[in-house]
Amino acid sequence: ERDKYENNDVAGVVTGLAWTRVGGDILFIESALSKGKGNLTITGNLGKVMKESATIAMEYIKSNADELQIDPDVFEKYNVHIHVPxxxxxxxxxxxxxxxxxxxxxxxxxxxxxxxxxxxxxxxxRGKVLPVGGIKEKILAAKRARIKEILLCEENKRDIEEIKDDYLKGLKFHYVKDMHEVLQLALTKEKVKNAKKL
Amino acid sequence: ERDKYENNDVAGVVTGLAWTRVGGDILFIESALSKGKGNLTITGNLGKVMKESATIAMEYIKSNADELQIDPDVFEKYNVHIHVPxxxxxxxxxxxxxxxxxxxxxxxxxxxxxxxxxxxxxxxxRGKVLPVGGIKEKILAAKRARIKEILLCEENKRDIEEIKDDYLKGLKFHYVKDMHEVLQLALTKEKVKNAKKL
Amino acid sequence: ERDKYENNDVAGVVTGLAWTRVGGDILFIESALSKGKGNLTITGNLGKVMKESATIAMEYIKSNADELQIDPDVFEKYNVHIHVPxxxxxxxxxxxxxxxxxxxxxxxxxxxxxxxxxxxxxxxxRGKVLPVGGIKEKILAAKRARIKEILLCEENKRDIEEIKDDYLKGLKFHYVKDMHEVLQLALTKEKVKNAKKL
Amino acid sequence: ERDKYENNDVAGVVTGLAWTRVGGDILFIESALSKGKGNLTITGNLGKVMKESATIAMEYIKSNADELQIDPDVFEKYNVHIHVPxxxxxxxxxxxxxxxxxxxxxxxxxxxxxxxxxxxxxxxxRGKVLPVGGIKEKILAAKRARIKEILLCEENKRDIEEIKDDYLKGLKFHYVKDMHEVLQLALTKEKVKNAKKL
Amino acid sequence: ERDKYENNDVAGVVTGLAWTRVGGDILFIESALSKGKGNLTITGNLGKVMKESATIAMEYIKSNADELQIDPDVFEKYNVHIHVPxxxxxxxxxxxxxxxxxxxxxxxxxxxxxxxxxxxxxxxxRGKVLPVGGIKEKILAAKRARIKEILLCEENKRDIEEIKDDYLKGLKFHYVKDMHEVLQLALTKEKVKNAKKL
Amino acid sequence: ERDKYENNDVAGVVTGLAWTRVGGDILFIESALSKGKGNLTITGNLGKVMKESATIAMEYIKSNADELQIDPDVFEKYNVHIHVPxxxxxxxxxxxxxxxxxxxxxxxxxxxxxxxxxxxxxxxxRGKVLPVGGIKEKILAAKRARIKEILLCEENKRDIEEIKDDYLKGLKFHYVKDMHEVLQLALTKEKVKNAKKL
Ligand SMILES: [Ca+2]
Ligand SMILES: [Ca+2]
Ligand SMILES: [Ca+2]
Ligand SMILES: [Ca+2]
Ligand SMILES: [Ca+2]
Ligand SMILES: [Ca+2]
Ligand SMILES: [Ca+2]
Ligand SMILES: [Ca+2]
Ligand SMILES: [Ca+2]
Ligand SMILES: [Ca+2]
Ligand SMILES: [Ca+2]
Ligand SMILES: [Ca+2]
Structure with a gap:
């Protein structure tokens, strides 16, 4: 049985789309902070390339802390754990x-x-977003999981155009080129309830 | 020969349900503290995913220390060892x-x-509890081991409903969605005898 | 040719019973202390599970230092080496x-x-002793090696009862449930000659 | 579908030529700095030899910081991440x-x-540039990707001379022997927009 | 061609006997000290068990520094390198x-x-010496290499007794039980020329 | 195509002789220093034994710093990188x-x-030089590469004597027993241009 979209109550929990041997599915990326010295831990039975994605994301954020309005001190005072159930x-x-x-x-x-x-x-x-595979299967899974909006690389637009319109009903697509657009589209300006003071 | 439930005298010893090649069994999770610098050691001939569970549990606790009413200083002043005989x-x-x-x-x-x-x-x-497999075999093992109450993910309820009532006699089930419920149901408010002062 | 029991002159040398491809044998566990920072080194061509036993033993001792009447400072001021010839x-x-x-x-x-x-x-x-396999072969090896007393888990009693009485002559058995009993039966109150002052 | 040349707006992004199982392609080397203690992280699903190239480049720069007019303090105050999409x-x-x-x-x-x-x-x-293989395939990929100038080791000149002139139209070649020439030809004297002050 | 005994001019160079696929041979153990923090490095294309021997030797020495009349400070102020050509x-x-x-x-x-x-x-x-295999081949190699005296475990005496007397001419055997005897027989009281002051 | 001898302008670049699957070749050993804490990095797609050679060379130098007239402080203040293209x-x-x-x-x-x-x-x-294999192929490669003088272990002299005189024309051989001789024959007393002050 496939997963369903849940909610956006918790900071650091984001819904992704995955392409597995048995078709598309959604997956959740979870992350958590604890007092520490800047270590990054990654769990969830992940392979080398997926772990590298976490490292790249972390490094991109560190390298662009100013424009992301993140105080760089947090990178040294907290440990970060990323988990993918x-x-x-x-x-x-x-x-x-x-x-x-x-x-x-x-x-x-x-x-x-x-x-x-x-x-x-x-x-x-450098902040660019690259296209990925399995788009059709991922879109079908997103619908089943009650997702309403989907963020994709602009270069994946052609993959969407090849899918029958019926399958796309009720879904809104956003095509992006770089990480600024991703963050602008995916994050609200509102803080989560009981937001941590970092 | 299978294991039996023992007692709840020692802090950190909890009874789990396992699904092995030869059917269900109970297993004990043991944990211990010693003066140290916050290292986590995991033993018991465990594979990568089971070790990751220990890391996730530890990180969840660190990240939610406040509401769990745990002084975060203990994470730095003690080493933790988790063992699964x-x-x-x-x-x-x-x-x-x-x-x-x-x-x-x-x-x-x-x-x-x-x-x-x-x-x-x-x-x-993020504190969610996910369903797991081998429920029928685990329940049979729990009965043999003289377990009285069982904690499961809500999504495993359907697995219980498929088991003949006879097999379930004498067992009380608790279905949970998140870790708060787990802890509320599994831990008493009483301290263990000779409780350590952390 | 098989090993023989030697003596109890040196602190940290204890006789175990092993089950090998060619039958039972005795083995010696040796341990030594040197000035250091609390590192544990394990040698003797050991597999993962046997190394974990050393880690568990060490952690149990650290975690129960008080009742074992060991000053916890030694864990930080000395390195420990365990070797199994x-x-x-x-x-x-x-x-x-x-x-x-x-x-x-x-x-x-x-x-x-x-x-x-x-x-x-x-x-x-948590200090419990669990039963192990190969009891018959181990007992025969113990006799050959001129052992007089044998410490076993209580749950291994049935294995002894299945051995012909003739084979057991001259051996005294102690069945234990937990580590306190092991230590009470295996260690004398006497210090070794030239005992180190820790 | 193959990659296209992009732009030179961002410091640390350089276009390389790769030889893959399916022919030539361009690839981008990206690098980023963040406050740190001099660690080098390398991602992009790279093998041992390609990772070694990053180490050699880093070491060459450290060892020749003076003539490259780089303040050696940056090597200790920043972490460097190299990624190859x-x-x-x-x-x-x-x-x-x-x-x-x-x-x-x-x-x-x-x-x-x-x-x-x-x-x-x-x-x-020591700063020498050595020849590499797959030149013809790489050149074809460079043209497709709208590259205008190509930097090669002098010893690869013979490989270019064996390619039909038609294929080389619109491409300008620079043959180099050492790293000084590479840097003189590949880097402008202009700073990138929003240059970081290191 | 096989190795020959060389000399005893250099501290830390000792002649051993090895049993290889092509028969017996002598081998040299070399060791060297350099200013450092107590690290032990082992080279010479050695397997796990042979590396463990170096660790055990080192630990035995640390643990018995007093009676070996070695100032324990050297263990922290120097690095040790053991090499086996x-x-x-x-x-x-x-x-x-x-x-x-x-x-x-x-x-x-x-x-x-x-x-x-x-x-x-x-x-x-604990300082005991244990018997080893390949004695006959090792003795023949020792003779060829112009060795005059051989140190063996007492339990290897029987292996020598099975060798024809002709082969043993010109060799003197010392049988030992523990490391004290080894050191007493193998080391002179004289310092090497240009002895380091540790 | 095979490599050619280059020059002796740069400190740390030395020409070696290698024996590969396709015959003999010359290879260059390069080394570089950068400010650091005494780390040794080794690159060039090397196997375990060749990496060990670098470790042994480094340790020999540290252990004999005095007679090599090297201030031991450099070992702690610089990192060393050895690379073999x-x-x-x-x-x-x-x-x-x-x-x-x-x-x-x-x-x-x-x-x-x-x-x-x-x-x-x-x-x-201990500073001894040992003989190696593939001498004939290495000598032929050296000639092709315009080498004039060759340093070999004395025990490799017999290998040279088995090579036809014609092949040896224009080559001068030096046979050595220990590292002192190597260094005396291979290094001039002149400093390189722009010598670093360490
Ligand atoms: Ca799922
Ligand atoms: Ca700040
Ligand atoms: Ca069991
Ligand atoms: Ca506190
Ligand atoms: Ca034995
Ligand atoms: Ca104390
Ligand atoms: Ca591509
Ligand atoms: Ca500066
Ligand atoms: Ca030899
Ligand atoms: Ca002293
Ligand atoms: Ca070559
Ligand atoms: Ca000095």
């Missing part, structure tokens, strides 16, 4: 990049993620 | 997550675990 | 647990081990 | 050496990379 | 134990090794 | 030992390497 399923590939980035920025700013949105796309260190 | 049996998978979480919270608060209770369920970093 | 033979499994525990407590307290005793049993972090 | 493609080999070197010098000096240039060549610790 | 040949097994021990004690005391002596035997942490 | 070729074996040693001593003393010299030989921690 469900542990029994091995996961790999670069397509959770923008989801991880959004999760971490939500975590560091304690800003709420937009409601009913999901996303898929590779990130680069 | 019996070393000759390789163990893996995410289903000991809630058992590990309960073990660690019992350890850090020195609160007694509820008597004759066992549990199985995956945990996530 | 003979390097050419790969060794694994949890059954040296109580032997390692006894070795380390003898080392930290400089108390003499009881004369002509051997033991086999898995340890847990 | 696209994560789904494993990459290896020494031919990205001069591209990585150019990327890092651009990063440390915040100087703009020359417009529409791409490069391929192995680097050595 | 020849790098092209993989080497493993526990039989270089007493050779490594002798090498390290010679190094730390700067005492000269006895002339024309070679040795083979496993060491234990 | 060309990254696409895996390399292993002990025969680059004397080349690595010469490279490092040239680096630490900033002395010029002798012109047109190449070398091959294993090193030991």
């Amino acid at each position: 469900e542990g029994a399923t091995p996961k790999d590939g670069p397509s959770a990049g923008i989801t991880m980035l959004t999760s971490l920025v939500s975590l560091f700013t304690q800003r709420k993620v937009k409601k009913s949105i999901a996303m898929t796309g590779e990130i680069t260190l | 019996e070393g000759a049996t390789p163990k893996d998978g995410p289903s000991a997550g809630i058992t590990m979480l309960t073990s660690l919270v019992s350890l850090f608060t020195q609160r007694k675990v509820k008597k004759s209770i066992a549990m199985t369920g995956e945990i996530t970093l | 003979e390097g050419a033979t790969p060794k694994d499994g949890p059954s040296a647990g109580i032997t390692m525990l006894t070795s380390l407590v003898s080392l930290f307290t400089q108390r003499k081990v009881k004369k002509s005793i051997a033991m086999t049993g898995e340890i847990t972090l | 696209e994560g789904a493609t494993p990459k290896d080999g020494p031919s990205a050496g001069i591209t990585m070197l150019t990327s890092l010098v651009s990063l440390f000096t915040q100087r703009k990379v020359k417009k529409s240039i791409a490069m391929t060549g192995e680097i050595t610790l | 020849e790098g092209a040949t993989p080497k493993d097994g526990p039989s270089a134990g007493i050779t490594m021990l002798t090498s390290l004690v010679s190094l730390f005391t700067q005492r000269k090794v006895k002339k024309s002596i070679a040795m083979t035997g496993e060491i234990t942490l | 060309e990254g696409a070729t895996p390399k292993d074996g002990p025969s680059a030992g004397i080349t690595m040693l010469t490279s490092l001593v040239s680096l630490f003393t900033q002395r010029k390497v002798k012109k047109s010299i190449a070398m091959t030989g294993e090193i030991t921690l």
